[in-house]
Amino acid sequence: MTASLxxxxxYPGSFNHALFSRARDRLSALxxxxxxxxxxxxxxxxxxxxxxxxxxxxxxxxxxxxTDELLASELLVxxxxxxxxxxxxxxxxxxxxxxxxxxxxxxxxxxRGGTLPEGRLGGKRAIVLTTSNTPAGREKEYxxxxxxxxxxxxxxxxxxxxxxxxxxxSVVEASDDATRKRWLDEVDGLMEAAAPG
Amino acid sequence: MTASLxxxxxYPGSFNHALFSRARDRLSALxxxxxxxxxxxxxxxxxxxxxxxxxxxxxxxxxxxxTDELLASELLVxxxxxxxxxxxxxxxxxxxxxxxxxxxxxxxxxxRGGTLPEGRLGGKRAIVLTTSNTPAGREKEYxxxxxxxxxxxxxxxxxxxxxxxxxxxSVVEASDDATRKRWLDEVDGLMEAAAPG
Numbered sequence: 502m503t504a505s506l507x508x509x510x511x512y513p514g515s516f517n518h519a520l521f522s523r524a525r526d527r528l529s530a531l532x533x534x535x536x537x538x539x540x541x542x543x544x545x546x547x548x549x550x551x552x553x554x555x556x557x558x559x560x561x562x563x564x565x566x567x568t569d570e571l572l573a574s575e576l577l578v579x580x581x582x583x584x585x586x587x588x589x590x591x592x593x594x595x596x597x598x599x600x601x602x603x604x605x606x607x608x609x610x611x612x613r614g615g616t617l618p619e620g621r622l623g624g625k626r627a628i629v630l631t632t633s634n635t636p637a638g639r640e641k642e643y644x645x646x647x648x649x650x651x652x653x654x655x656x657x658x659x660x661x662x663x664x665x666x667x668x669x670x671s672v673v674e675a676s677d678d679a680t681r682k683r684w685l686d687e688v689d690g691l692m693e694a695a696a697p698g
Numbered sequence: 699m700t701a702s703l704x705x706x707x708x709y710p711g712s713f714n715h716a717l718f719s720r721a722r723d724r725l726s727a728l729x730x731x732x733x734x735x736x737x738x739x740x741x742x743x744x745x746x747x748x749x750x751x752x753x754x755x756x757x758x759x760x761x762x763x764x765t766d767e768l769l770a771s772e773l774l775v776x777x778x779x780x781x782x783x784x785x786x787x788x789x790x791x792x793x794x795x796x797x798x799x800x801x802x803x804x805x806x807x808x809x810r811g812g813t814l815p816e817g818r819l820g821g822k823r824a825i826v827l828t829t830s831n832t833p834a835g836r837e838k839e840y841x842x843x844x845x846x847x848x849x850x851x852x853x854x855x856x857x858x859x860x861x862x863x864x865x866x867x868s869v870v871e872a873s874d875d876a877t878r879k880r881w882l883d884e885v886d887g888l889m890e891a892a893a894p895g
Contacts, residue, residue: 511748547744547787551708586844586852587784590744590794594787615872644851647783650842655783658840675812 502697504528504576505567506537509592513542516673516681520630521580523685527692528576536570540591547594557603567599575625576695577662579652583633583640583669586647596656605660620661627657627665628691634674666691699894701725701773702764703734706789710739713870713878717827718777720882724889725773733767737788744791754800764796772822773892774859776849780830780837780866783844793853802857817858824854824862825888831871863888 506525510517525537545563553559581588602608604621611617629652633640640646657665668691670684703722707714722734742760750756778785799805801818808814826849830837837843845864854862865888867881
């Protein structure tokens with residue numbers, strides 16, 4: 502099994518880093534080939550260029566590498582904090598630049614003069630690990646939990662990903678050591694369930 | 699009246715640019731002081747740094763300038779395409795880096811050992827102009843229109859903005875000249891309604 506793991510958090514001591522490391526270590530121990538990238542540490546540039554707009558090519562070696570690895574992976578693990586109901590710009594730029602046509606989807610003629618998108622990421626599954634400082638009830642009732650729509654239908658559904666799940670860990674700022682240990686153990690379980698038996 | 703206008707689209711010939719220019723020109727003609735920024739043209743870096751995390755200071759002159767202008771503005775106009783149910787990374791980075799505490803919001807003790815966020819952008823209104831190639835029905839029913847939650851409760855509501863509206867123009871790729879002219883005229887009307895009489 503091959504997996505792409507992507508992390509976007511500026512602070513190297515963040516709980517996001519702990520989630521990411523745990524996922525990578527567990528998958529590696531299970532025998533998976535892991536392409537694991539800390540976008541901040543690698544200095545990824547999240548700005549899609551005008552040349553990349555509607556084009557499958559890029560002159561950024563990291564974009565090419567991440568795209569190749571995504572296409573070669575059966576499992577995608579994304580780790581980021583909830584900032585404004587969205588991923589940080591760094592993670593958004595990973596999507597903008599790597600999930601491009603014709604790699605992640607294609608736009609085909611619909612036979613009636615219009616176009617129809619077709620996902621190209623079939624055969625893959627995705628797990629998104631997010632953190633927040635908002636209690637679950639307030640996130641859903643007041644903020645509308647846009648990350649559920651963003652990662653679900655807008656990205657994975659659109660690209661034809663077979664299955665996806667998002668697990669949110671909150672409230673991080675109020676969590677004690679025992680809670681954080683339990684959350685990290687939960688990551689082990691998620692990776693074990695995703696890896697072939 | 700003072701207004702901040704922010705644009706994020708990589709292609710200088712985009713309809714987003716036309717919307718942005720029309721809004722700026724109309725507001726200027728109405729006597730508003732316009733701080734208008736094409737983030738791509740200005741080479742804005744959307745990556746929030748670790749030093750900016752939880753801090754009100756920044757060593758990026760553009761971040762400082764955009765923040766000062768936002769705080770001095772009664773009206774905020776944001777223009778961007780709908781990419782994956784979200785703004786492009788470039789616009790997301792504007793939010794990540796400019797809408798920081800203690801400028802856009804503050805986190806105060808709640809008196810019970812926890813914290814409570816307090817918006818700091820009262821007295822302002824916001825208009826978001828977005829474009830997409832998805833019909834309105836499919837956007838709402840299949841994708842869940844996360845931009846409504848993102849700009850509404852997650853950003854403007856959280857920061858205490860007095861009032862906001864989002865106007866989406868779609869389907870751009872299938873629009874003819876007459877439709878685009880009507881859309882641009884609609885922008886005039888929005889700016890006239892937002893400017894003092």
